[in-house]
Structure formats: structure tokens, C-alpha cells
Amino acid sequence: MMFACSFHVSTMAVRALIASFACLIAPLALANDGVKTPPFERVQLDNGTVLLLMERHDVPLIQFDARVRGGGRLDPSGRFGVASLLASLLEKGAGERDSLSFAQTVASVGGAIQTDASLEAIVVSGSFLARDRKLMVELLADMLQRPRLEDKELQALRARRIEFIRAAKDSDLSALLSLYGDAALFAGHPYGNPVVGSEASLAQITSADIRKFYEEHVGGDRLIVSVAGDFSAREMKRLLTDAFSKWRKAKASLPEVPAPKPIASRRVLLVDAPDSVQSYFWIGNVGVARSDPRRAPLDIVNTLFGGRFTSMLNSELRIRTGLSYGARSRFDRLHLPGAWQMTSFTRTETTIEAIDLALATLDRLHTEGLDETMLASSQTYVLGQFPLGLETAAQWAAQLSTLELYGLSTSYIDDYAQALNAVQLADTKAVISEVFPKSDEVLLVVLGKADALREGLKKYGPVEEMKLSDPEWSKR
Known part of the structure; x- marks a missing residue:
């Protein structure tokens, strides 16, 4: 038993050392135009x-x-x-x-x-x-x-x-x-x-x-x-x-799933958390599928809007006003369009102010869009972040599975940098109009003290209420 324990510790230590070394020397397969998928x-x-x-x-x-x-x-x-x-x-x-x-x-x-x-x-x-x-x-x-x-x-x-x-x-x-x-x-x-x-x-x-x-x-x-x-x-x-090779097939076939429909008008779900001194809010609508060909301009716009610390959303809610410690936005990309969402939190007494500012920032994205400086900044940022997810063997194994799962070719990786570099302001304007919802076309979910928030939230649209203590996530 002493020997087994000693062997286990030694093996784990060696493995950890090797893993650390791998992170230091892992080749990026990086050419002048970005990451290239190694042979497989x-x-x-x-x-x-x-x-x-x-x-x-x-x-x-x-x-x-x-x-x-x-x-x-x-x-x-x-x-x-x-x-x-x-x-x-x-x-x-x-x-x-x-x-x-x-x-x-x-x-x-x-x-x-x-x-x-x-x-x-x-x-x-x-x-x-x-x-x-x-x-x-x-x-x-x-x-x-x-x-x-x-x-x-x-x-x-x-x-x-x-x-x-x-x-x-x-x-x-x-x-x-x-x-x-x-x-x-x-x-x-x-x-x-x-x-x-x-x-x-x-x-x-x-x-x-x-x-x-x-x-x-x-x-x-x-x-x-x-x-x-x-x-x-x-x-x-x-x-x-x-x-x-001899494993049986699944007994059921994969069912066809219809594409989800975006919501057309704003509505509110208020989840009563009576003991909370903060409010947490989620604002979103249906976004895009993983295979959407507009991936590059979408990533550039979303990074600038809510995908990094200096984004428009975080700059307004955290840096400029101090209403929150953080705000972000993201796409959930699945076989069919998943959600686009922006999230943040704030004190109960500043909830309406923070939501107003988040919606106003979304409106500003639609009215002002990006300029050349903003576009170049976001391109540089995304180009710099992308290779960091494709350094190790574990990352490549996961990426290969993802490509296969979603029916994507290696061009999804190999051509990404070129696609990012090719994005023009007209492309960003198009995806803002086509994909990012307007402020009156979103679902607003708020977790917080209902008695303090109910009246203020009514201005955003019909309000449905749940309790945090309810054992389900929706009123199905």
C-alpha cells in the first residue's frame, strides 16, 4: 500500500510536469494568416x-x-x-x-x-x-x-x-x-x-x-x-x-428539431429573490447557428459590444458609471440558432438605471455602429485570442470533435483569420441590423427583490413573475 501510494504520487507529479511543459512548447501551427489545423x-x-x-x-x-x-x-x-x-x-x-x-x-x-x-x-x-x-x-x-x-x-x-x-x-x-x-x-x-x-x-x-x-x-x-x-x-x-466497431446502434433516431423563433416584442420575467440585495439581469433573443457564415463579423461586433473588458457594455456599466462589477454579451452557437444574451448585475436600488443603460448601449450599437478604429481594435483582439484555444493536444481533440459534431470542415479554423482580416465596416453594419436585436425586441429576465422592482419593470413590457423558491426554471 505504501508503495502504491508512492507510485501514484510520483506518476501524478511526472504527468503534471509533462503537462506544464506541453503548455510551454506546444506548437501553434500558426502561419502568417492564422492557425492551421495539423494533419489528422x-x-x-x-x-x-x-x-x-x-x-x-x-x-x-x-x-x-x-x-x-x-x-x-x-x-x-x-x-x-x-x-x-x-x-x-x-x-x-x-x-x-x-x-x-x-x-x-x-x-x-x-x-x-x-x-x-x-x-x-x-x-x-x-x-x-x-x-x-x-x-x-x-x-x-x-x-x-x-x-x-x-x-x-x-x-x-x-x-x-x-x-x-x-x-x-x-x-x-x-x-x-x-x-x-x-x-x-x-x-x-x-x-x-x-x-x-x-x-x-x-x-x-x-x-x-x-x-x-x-x-x-x-x-x-x-x-x-x-x-x-x-x-x-x-x-x-x-x-x-x-x-x-461491434457496438450496437442507438435504438431511437435523432429527432428533427424546428428552428426556434425570435421574439418580436419585449417582455419581462421577474424572479422574486426576496433576500437578495442585488439584481441580476439577462437580456436576449434568438441568435445564430454555429454554421452561420457571418461568424467573423459577428465575433468582431460582439467582442466590441460585450466580449472584452473594454467593451461598450462593460465600459458603460462598470468603468464609466460604476453600476456593476461586470457586464458581457455572448452567442450560444448550436446546430440551430441558440441565444444571444447580455448579462450583468447591480444593487437593487440601481436596477432600473442599469437596465436602461444596457438597453441604451444596445440602441447605440444600432444607431452608431463601429468606426475604423473600433473595427481594427476588435480584429486585433480576436486574432490574438483565437490561437490561445488551439495550443494543446486536449484543445485539438475537443476542436476536432466539435467540427465533426456540427458538420464543419477544417476551413472553420484554417480560414478564420483571413475572414477576420477581410471584415469591412459594411459587414459589421449588416450583422448588427440582421442579428443583434433592437432594445424593444428582447426578453428581459431579472432575478431580485420583486417588491422593489415590480413597478419599475412594467415600463419594459408585460411582466410575468416567478419565485426563486419555485422548483422549476419556468412556468411551463
Whole structure:
């Protein structure tokens, strides 16, 4: 036992050192016109599983990113959180290993495995030393094809998830804004499903729900496995083919989802948090899909409006007026248009002033747009930030999976810098008009003290109210 413990610490230390070294020397594949995707091999097995293999021999590490198409958008009504709980259960025992044995096996070789779920995929990612590649594939295959899905583990995860939600309602309301915003904006649409679940939906989920979801929505035809790092593509292809080529297909087909419709007029959702001394607000509408060809000008405009510290939104709400410690905007890009949103927070007594200023800043974007100096500044900023997300093997594994998941070619990466440099003021003016909502075409969600806010919020449009203590994210 002493030897095993010593070995584990030593292995972890070596792995950490290697990872740190990788960050220092990782090649950027950066040419004069931006990042270029390093060579990789794509293999599609007979059952539909897609393998993406990128050799990188700078350090003796292997990173993988596996995605099962589907995710939280497929959660059954009233059982939101099933996909997310299933993702967590995948690492709570698989194959011949129970939860403890599985964790000990990963830790004993200094490996790491994480699971997650989004609206459109269940994700399993991890990192192992190159010498442990066979074990890595074995564990991944067990997780996906032979998960134990034990009821006791589900009960523990479900209870912990409910407690996390309740804790956030007590102390971190900002973490809940998007849950309320998406549920209201996409009401009745799968994009409104809360991936993490709600207090009410989580309490209803049973082992039977988990197993049914697994049988119907997890299978070889849904699987993408990306591997990047120090390995032979020929050997890795053989290992993964042997592990996954005979896996069954998911029993259900992926349902077609209609495009969500933007809201046409402003309305308000007020979530009463009677003990809060601050208000948290979310302002948004339907945005664009990940495949939208206007990506470059959209990124430039959004960066300038609310995507960096010196953005228009943060400059007004934090730097100039001191109404908030921060304000930002972003796009959620999915297969179909997700949300565009801007968020901030302020003291209860300055809530209306802060919302007015946020909406006025959005109006100013429409009336004034960008000038040449602003355009050049945003181009430089985005061009400088983009390569930072494509340095390590882990980042490339995740990026390859993302491209495959959304049906995008490597031009999405390779041509991005050129597209940014080509953006003209006319392009920014067009996307502001076409994509960014006007201030009277948004959903406004406010978490705060309803008695102090109700009357002031009425000027923005019809006000619907909920209580923070309600166990759901919307009044479905």
C-alpha cells in the first residue's frame, strides 16, 4: 500500500510536469494568416462511429474527447437532467470495475477522465500517459458500452445535484441567469431544456429513466472519438476499431428539431429573490447557428459590444458609471440558432438605471455602429485570442470533435483569420441590423427583490413573475 501510494504520487507529479511543459512548447501551427489545423486522419466504422486521430509527439501524453450526439435536448418532458446524470454515471463504475475501483484504476496511472453533457452531446474526455494508451481505450469502451448505472450512485448524484441548485439559489444567482433565460426564450423548444435539470425534474428521475435514455440515445452510430497526442495512428485506429466497431446502434433516431423563433416584442420575467440585495439581469433573443457564415463579423461586433473588458457594455456599466462589477454579451452557437444574451448585475436600488443603460448601449450599437478604429481594435483582439484555444493536444481533440459534431470542415479554423482580416465596416453594419436585436425586441429576465422592482419593470413590457423558491426554471 505504501508503495502504491508512492507510485501514484510520483506518476501524478511526472504527468503534471509533462503537462506544464506541453503548455510551454506546444506548437501553434500558426502561419502568417492564422492557425492551421495539423494533419489528422478521419475513419468511419461500419456502425457509424467516427474516429479522428491527430499525432502530436511533442510530449508523451494522449488526450481524448468522445462525444455521443444528442444530449440534454433529448431529455423527456418532466425528466430534465437525464442526459447530464447519465454522463456523470458513466464514470461511477463500468465493466468489471465498480465506482471505487474505476477511480482507483485511473488515478493509479496518473490519468484523468471527466464527463459532461450539453444540449447536443454527452462528452467524455481525458488524458493519459502514452504508455497507458491500451488502458485508456479499455476504460473508455467500458464507460460507453458497459456502464453499471447503479441506482445507489444515481441516488447520490441526484441528491447532490439538487443541493447544488439550492446552494446557487442561496449564494450565486448569477449562475442561474441562463437557466431562467433559456427556459423562457425557448419555451416549448428543446433548446429550453435545462441540461442540469431542476429541483422538480431531478426528483422524478429514476434508474429506469436513465437506462431507457441510454438504450435509446447512446450507441455506436452516435459516437465521435477524437484522440490527439503521442501515439501511432495505425495502432490507435486498431485499438479503437477493436473496441467500438461491434457496438450496437442507438435504438431511437435523432429527432428533427424546428428552428426556434425570435421574439418580436419585449417582455419581462421577474424572479422574486426576496433576500437578495442585488439584481441580476439577462437580456436576449434568438441568435445564430454555429454554421452561420457571418461568424467573423459577428465575433468582431460582439467582442466590441460585450466580449472584452473594454467593451461598450462593460465600459458603460462598470468603468464609466460604476453600476456593476461586470457586464458581457455572448452567442450560444448550436446546430440551430441558440441565444444571444447580455448579462450583468447591480444593487437593487440601481436596477432600473442599469437596465436602461444596457438597453441604451444596445440602441447605440444600432444607431452608431463601429468606426475604423473600433473595427481594427476588435480584429486585433480576436486574432490574438483565437490561437490561445488551439495550443494543446486536449484543445485539438475537443476542436476536432466539435467540427465533426456540427458538420464543419477544417476551413472553420484554417480560414478564420483571413475572414477576420477581410471584415469591412459594411459587414459589421449588416450583422448588427440582421442579428443583434433592437432594445424593444428582447426578453428581459431579472432575478431580485420583486417588491422593489415590480413597478419599475412594467415600463419594459408585460411582466410575468416567478419565485426563486419555485422548483422549476419556468412556468411551463
